Amino acid sequence: MADIVISAKGIHKTYGKRSTSYEALRGIDFDVEKGESVAIIGKSGSGKSTLMHLLALLDKSTKGVIKINGTDATKLKSRQLNKIRCLKFGFVFQQFFMNPRDSVLNNVMLPLKIAGVRKSQRKRRAMKALKIVELDDKAKNKANDLSGGQKQRVCIARALVNSPSVIFADEPTGNLDSATGKKIEDLLIKLNEAGITLIVVTHDEDLARRCSRQIHIKDGRIEK
């Protein structure tokens, strides 16, 4: 059996309290193996993002256990959770979330800054990440001046700059046309082939098909 990076057991997530409460996840069991690429697919509102946030330790489940490399994440202190997210995870979001007035380079260096990497190393590593997404010539540009596809490539550079073991992507192609989306897909698949575990929430069937495994979510449950 291969190494299990993330394992989820009996996950429930309820938003809100009493009368307005909504159970977004209703018992999810699933493991992610090292080096896998998992596509989480399903209708809007089915709970895909919620699941991804829980797996990425951004949120706490109402019930159930999430283990990262075998350690129970619910038992970890927030400082340790921060450390895992900082050093082991990379994130790509649909709306990019960049600092538009800052330079491309500074945006890519942000995770390294948070991780406390020395200044001399930051630039070198960020440039390497930008080279992978073929945007090293735009390093000095303002993030705002890039096209949507370029922005998302910068976000991918930012996600891989700290050499994570897992990259989480929530609808990475959602804001892009199919041609630019294709380029993002290629990049993500390429990273996965280089050994980074990929967990991607997507509506894009093309991207889903290229992943090694697809998980269908319906009404907070995994469809068999």
Place this chain on the structure above:
Amino acid sequence: MKIIDVISTANSNLLRNKSRFILTILAVFIGAFTIIMTTGINTGVNGYIDKQMASVGGEGYLEIMPASTMENLGGGGLDIMGDGDVKEYSSEKAATEIEFFTQKDIDKIREIAGVESAKAYQMTSAEYIYSVTGEAKKFEIQIGEMPSDSLNVDMAAGRMVDLNNGKAEIAITDKFIEPLGFKDAENAVNKEVKLAVKNQMTGQTTEVGATISGVMNPNVVGFGRAWINDAAGNELHDIATAGLPDEIKNQSYFAVAQLTDDYLTDEKVTEVKDKLKDMGYSAMTIEDEIGMMKSFFDAVTMVLTIFGGIALIAASIGIVNTLFMAVQERTREIGLMKAMGLGKGKIRLMFSLEAVALGFWGVVLGVVLAFVAKEVANHLAAETFLKALPGFVLVKFDIITLIVICLIVMAIAFLAGTLPARRASKLDPIEALRYE
């Protein structure tokens, strides 16, 4: 994140909205500047008083007045405005209340242990002065009897009047050298002048001769008065009061006393003052008078400092507002950084540092402009109202006080930053990222 990166991030975040940054800093600056300037004036004025008084001497010299006079001077403030309570007249009280000194009173004071000498202080005034040797132009002059030879006055030439000299003497200020027709201070010494005095009953003016014993440098003792000795004082007094009943002639509202050499310690002086108090007098040493003067200036500068403090409080509300806006604007960014593993403490620190930086730049601006204002104010003051008092530096900065003010302003800014910093650190990353 390394602390150095938190600091540099906080600093560059501040500059993102430059106009807001500058306006917030201006508010801090106004408060800091006001406080720096008022404490600077306080330091300057008190420093000058101290310097002057250190050279004044006056050890063992006491000014004595009836306790009731003192009350009227100090406590009666609102009475003058007709706001005092109506008091029933009591003949008993009136009888015990001493309002002026008689020879008997002076004798009693002389009997107190430790009092070497005491005398009633006569208020003298002259109509005008003119030089016998010069052009004989007449000038108005403020004069006073030199109360004690224990007071030191800085002389430009000659010496202070000799209280024991039977001949009339006068010590003039250097302002009178030229008007009286002398070449310089040395030239004025030992020259004869005439003082004119008016009889209080007839209004008739009589001239009296006096010798210039010396010329004084500008000083605060007597605020620019010319000093005369007892011989001159008695002569002027006699002419002024000639024809008046003796009781009125000899009325004196002040008395001065000199303590013996073994009564100069604080305890001994207090002992004498207490005895005088029991007799219905109030006595003040030179130190007491300096103290009164200083507490007056302290009160004035305190009020101004309070205004500065109020401005600072308003500025700190500005800081709170600025940072709340910054948290609002950067919600997503904060969420993203938290998602990427930046701890709560660091985010809180980042915003607290932004607040401190606002305070810091405000106070730096305050210090810089205060130094400019100091130069301008001192220059203007030296040219105008302090012209007669060389060595009087109006505004003076004390480095410790400056540092303390800087630290206090930054502490206030830090406190103002705690609320927004807390809000930022508590942001939920998921909600922040969903925030439109």
